[in-house]
Amino acid sequence: MHQLDRHAGQSKTPAFRHRSSLQLFTARRTPRQGVKAATVVTHASTTPHKAHTTERPKIKQTPTHDGCEVYVDADGAVVPVMCVDYGFRSGFGRLNQGIDGEIPKNIVSLGWDNYKMEFRQLRKSFRVDEYQAFAPPSPNPLRKVFNTISLSFVKSLASLDVKLEEAGLLSKLEPDPVPEEVLNDDGEPIEAYKEMRAKLAKLRLDNAAVWEREHRREATPGWVAHEAPWPIRAAYLSICWVMDVIYDRRPIQRFWFLEVVARMPYFSYISMLHLYESLGWWRAGAELRKVHFAEEWNEIHHLMIMESLGGDQLWIDRFMAQHAAVFYYWVLIGFFAFSPSLAYVFSEMVEGHAVDTYTQFVEDNAELLKSIPPPLIALQYYKGEDLYYFDALQTAGDIQERRRPTCNNLYDVFTNIKGDEEEHVKTMTACRDYSIVDDLAKRKKALSRPGSKAGSSNSVPDPTAS
Numbered sequence: 001m002h003q004l005d006r007h008a009g010q011s012k013t014p015a016f017r018h019r020s021s022l023q024l025f026t027a028r029r030t031p032r033q034g035v036k037a038a039t040v041v042t043h044a045s046t047t048p049h050k051a052h053t054t055e056r057p058k059i060k061q062t063p064t065h066d067g068c069e070v071y072v073d074a075d076g077a078v079v080p081v082m083c084v085d086y087g088f089r090s091g092f093g094r095l096n097q098g099i100d101g102e103i104p105k106n107i108v109s110l111g112w113d114n115y116k117m118e119f120r121q122l123r124k125s126f127r128v129d130e131y132q133a134f135a136p137p138s139p140n141p142l143r144k145v146f147n148t149i150s151l152s153f154v155k156s157l158a159s160l161d162v163k164l165e166e167a168g169l170l171s172k173l174e175p176d177p178v179p180e181e182v183l184n185d186d187g188e189p190i191e192a193y194k195e196m197r198a199k200l201a202k203l204r205l206d207n208a209a210v211w212e213r214e215h216r217r218e219a220t221p222g223w224v225a226h227e228a229p230w231p232i233r234a235a236y237l238s239i240c241w242v243m244d245v246i247y248d249r250r251p252i253q254r255f256w257f258l259e260v261v262a263r264m265p266y267f268s269y270i271s272m273l274h275l276y277e278s279l280g281w282w283r284a285g286a287e288l289r290k291v292h293f294a295e296e297w298n299e300i301h302h303l304m305i306m307e308s309l310g311g312d313q314l315w316i317d318r319f320m321a322q323h324a325a326v327f328y329y330w331v332l333i334g335f336f337a338f339s340p341s342l343a344y345v346f347s348e349m350v351e352g353h354a355v356d357t358y359t360q361f362v363e364d365n366a367e368l369l370k371s372i373p374p375p376l377i378a379l380q381y382y383k384g385e386d387l388y389y390f391d392a393l394q395t396a397g398d399i400q401e402r403r404r405p406t407c408n409n410l411y412d413v414f415t416n417i418k419g420d421e422e423e424h425v426k427t428m429t430a431c432r433d434y435s436i437v438d439d440l441a442k443r444k445k446a447l448s449r450p451g452s453k454a455g456s457s458n459s460v461p462d463p464t465a466s
């Protein structure tokens with residue numbers, strides 16, 4: 001159950017009763033002046049008379065009755081956008097929220113700011129008891145005992161925090177500011193928020209069915225898992241185990257965890273290729289860096305989609321995912337250093353698992369997903385004006401046949417993510433058996449051919465053209 005629903009009226013600390021349930025989500029800032037305004041997000045047209053425009057995408061306010069956004073894609077199609085963005089980083093930490101290209105502070109300031117924020121979030125996790133998500137009611141006596149002990153421990157930490165705060169040893173814990181756009185005139189969450197939360201809470205993933213898919217994949221002759229030595233299998237199975245046990249019945253959080261970790265192999269490979277270039281040992285991998293960056297760019301968009309659906313709301317989920325990510329980053333550095341081919345075996349297995357998981361999820365929740373509009377970040381990625389990196393990650397097949405998926409609802413979004421993961425599997429296979437060299441050569445040749453669709457409708461407009 002979602003934080004808002006679960007904690008409403010349950011907090012032991014009166015100051016948090018109302019606001020604790022609201023502090024965990026934010027929404028886009030749209031003006032609230034009488035009739036609510038909707039943001040119409042338009043993108044540079046690709047009709048001939050505007051093909052070479054230097055205009056940036058425009059956002060304009062248009063009054064509507066429900067305050068939701070509408071996205072107008074390059075072909076002029078109008079797509080309603082999911083009304084409320086739910087994640088922890090909503091409003092301040094995502095690429096579509098006005099922070100493009102921001103330069104970080106120095107490492108000391110950045111680390112200190114982060115420590116203060118995380119400490120506050122940790123305290124809050126006790127005070128609003130986020131951990132109930134890990135202790136669902138169970139008939140199993142052992143599980144009951146575990147739930148009782150762990151939840152009492154959290155309660156005692158919460159009361160200790162209150163006592164330290166009252167004694168002046170800890171600062172007063174203020175709830176995060178709640179954007180007024182998500183509240184109605186009575187200070188209650190708007191209907192769009194409640195409806196969307198109710199729908200997202202119904203999404204399910206059948207772990208057993210995912211494993212059946214996995215076993216069918218393993219039975220396929222030539223599937224890479226057969227070649228995986230035990231350290232690779234151990235690393236792979238530990239990720240799968242964490243996701244099955246910790247994220248049982250929480251598919252969006254599971255996907256968020258998966259996407260945080262899924263970026264790490266690409267970070268590792270790029271780091272190693274940079275190292276070899278810095279040492280002057282190897283430069284032939286420069287083109288490969290571009291492919292891995294395109295894959296990482298794709299994964300970060302998957303990650304932001306999961307964040308917009310609320311996958312990163314719990315402190316403990318963020319703690320586990322970030323620590324697992326750092327761990328896997330270094331594990332993959334080690335794998336790549338000693339055997340790039342084996343490192344790619346690991347990636348291929350993880351990407352294959354992602355395909356199975358998303359395929360099962362889409363099948364299990366098809367009707368529900370079709371009733372939910374896509375988040376803005378998904379529209380910007382799949383229907384945006386600049387699809388250069390989206391094209392760069394498709395290394396297999398005919399470059400002339402570019403993927404231009406639809407994105408009209410959440411079903412389309414998850415189907416597209418599944419399609420992306422299939423592309424990752426193909427690329428990892430090509431990296432493992434070194435056929436990526438041929439694929440990239442073919443791609444280059446195809447793009448240089450006269451009549452190539454290199455400057456297709458979704459490419460960046462040429463500012464120098466008259």
Ligand SMILES: [Fe+2]
Pocket residue numbers: 259262298299302354421
């Ligand atoms: Fe992904």
Ligand SMILES: [Fe+2]
Pocket residue numbers: 262299351354420421424
């Ligand atoms: Fe992937």
